[in-house]
Amino acid sequence: MAEFDTIAKHLIHTYPYDFVRFALQRDDLEVLDIIDTEQPTVETHRTDSLIRVRLGDGEEALVHHEFQTTDSSPPMPRRMVGYVGRGIEQYGLPFCSIVIYLRPAAGRRDPGHYLQERHGFRVLVQYQVIRLSELEGQRMLDEGPAGLLPFAPLMQRPTGLDAEAWLRRCVQATEAVVLADAVKVDLLGGLAILSGLEYGSATIRSILSEEGLMDAIMRESSFAQYIIEQGMEQGIEQGIEQGERKSTLADILEVLEIRFGLSTAHPLADRIAAIDDVPHLKQLHRAAIQMPTLEAFRHLLDADE
Numbered sequence: 001m002a003e004f005d006t007i008a009k010h011l012i013h014t015y016p017y018d019f020v021r022f023a024l025q026r027d028d029l030e031v032l033d034i035i036d037t038e039q040p041t042v043e044t045h046r047t048d049s050l051i052r053v054r055l056g057d058g059e060e061a062l063v064h065h066e067f068q069t070t071d072s073s074p075p076m077p078r079r080m081v082g083y084v085g086r087g088i089e090q091y092g093l094p095f096c097s098i099v100i101y102l103r104p105a106a107g108r109r110d111p112g113h114y115l116q117e118r119h120g121f122r123v124l125v126q127y128q129v130i131r132l133s134e135l136e137g138q139r140m141l142d143e144g145p146a147g148l149l150p151f152a153p154l155m156q157r158p159t160g161l162d163a164e165a166w167l168r169r170c171v172q173a174t175e176a177v178v179l180a181d182a183v184k185v186d187l188l189g190g191l192a193i194l195s196g197l198e199y200g201s202a203t204i205r206s207i208l209s210e211e212g213l214m215d216a217i218m219r220e221s222s223f224a225q226y227i228i229e230q231g232m233e234q235g236i237e238q239g240i241e242q243g244e245r246k247s248t249l250a251d252i253l254e255v256l257e258i259r260f261g262l263s264t265a266h267p268l269a270d271r272i273a274a275i276d277d278v279p280h281l282k283q284l285h286r287a288a289i290q291m292p293t294l295e296a297f298r299h300l301l302d303a304d305e
Contacts, residue, residue, distance in 0.1 A: 004067075004069050004102060004193070004194060004196075004197060005048060005067050005069065007150075007190055007193050007194060008048070008067040008100075008102070008151075008194070009048050009049055009067065010190070011147055011150060011190050012048070012049045012051075012065055012147070013034055013049065014147065014186075015145065015146065015147025015148075016031045016034055016049075016051050017029075017031050017145075017147075018145030018146065018147030018148055019049075019051075019063075019065060019145075019147060019148070020051055020053055020063050021145060022144070022145060022148060023063060023065065023096070023098045023128065023130075024063065024096065026055075026056070028055060028056025029053045029054065029055050029056065030053060030054045031051060031052075031053055032052045032053060032054055032060070033051070033052040034049070034050070034051055034052075035050040035051070035052060035062070035091075048065055048066050048067050049063075049064065049065040049066075050062055050063075050064050050087065051063045051064075051065075052091075052093070059094070060093055060094075061093055061094040061095070061096055062087055062091055062093050062094070062095050062096065063096045063098070064083060064084075064087060064095065064096065064097040064098065065098050065099075065100060066079075066080075066083070066097070066098070066099045066100070067099075067100050067102060068099060068100070068101050068102065068106055068107060069101075069102045069103050069106060069197060069246075069250075070103065070105075070106050070250060071106055071107065071109070071110075071264075073264070075110075076099055076107070076110050077110070077111065077113065077114035077125070078114065080097055080099070080114060080125055080127050081114045081123075081125045083097065084097055084125050084127070085125075096128075097127035097128065098127065098128045098129075098130060099112075099127060099128070099129050099130065100130045100132065101129070101130065101131045101132065101133075102132055102151075102154055102194070102197055103133070103154070103197055103198070103247070103250060104131070104133035104198075105250055105251070105254045106131075106250075107129060107131055108131075110129050111129075112126060112127055112128065112129040113125060113126040113127065132151055132154040132155050133154065133155065133156060134156060135155045135156060136155065136156055137152050137153075137155030137156050137157050137158070137166065137170070138157075138158050140152045140155055141169070141170065141173040146177055146179060146183070146187060147187075149170070149173070149174045149177070149187050149191065150174070150187055150188075150190035150191035150193075150194050151194060152170045152173070152174075152191070153166065153167050153170045153191065153194065153195045153198060153199065154194060154195075154197060154198055163198070163199065164199075164203055164207070167195060167199055167203065167204070167207055168207050168211075170191065170195075171188065171191065171207055171208065171211055171213070172211065174187050174188055174191055175188065175211065175213065182220065185213075185216050185217060185220045185221045186221050186222050188208070188213055188216075188217055188221070189217045189221030189222070192204055192208060192217055196247070197246075197247055198247060245276065245278050245281060248278060248281040248282055248285055249272065249273060249275075249281055251285050252272055252281065252284055252285045252288050253269055253272065255285065255288040255289055256268075256269075256288050256294065256297070259288070259289075259294075260293070260294040260297075262294060268294075268297075268298060268301070271301060272284065272301070280304070284300075284301070287300055
């Protein structure tokens, strides 16, 4: 889901102080630099964000954010060993790593550390795990920094509030923030795209249109221009549509994993991933919930092809 990672990275580079303050839970810091994150190794590795900061006691540190929409392969603990090790080797500064999981199904098994205790050698690398679905969304709307508002629809909604009402509240709260109009349009553009991880494109467009915001986002948001410049010609609306497909696909695979133990390496998972039609994927999602066996689900898939 590269488009969502790209938007998340763009947001953190636009509002680095907001993200660092949120990650470290302290205000006494100063952002010094956003570092080019292509690390020179035999194989190129690019972290999502690497920010050099000065803390209140005068010490400098590096804050590394990694955004994930799905579980990582190789597993995130192994990846983080590489990121942390290369960062410390190259910069020689204290290293603070945070993995932010955007979707509820992602990162459930991430322990927040890599631990090896074999043959008398112990290796431990720890990092912070943030699952947006476990954070109180209303608290983010009430207290959170502006740069994180586009992520609020992916957070836990208040009890008794349905998903559509929550998305509408997030849109209205972002639009009500006391900021320059251009800044608000940018935040709403990022919110529209990231919401595609959890909401259908029709719902997102409907709410933005009812609030009188859709045209401004498409016309004025630098996120729309950013997407075009990156070669994602489908634009914001098609980005939302693609997000709906990927979200539904992930839901199908999660149901099949929970019910039948299907792994992402199974050939059946590849067949499902090759389907582009969103209504068809939604039908398969319902079937995955209802079918008595994995073999019955496979027969249904055979019949559809």
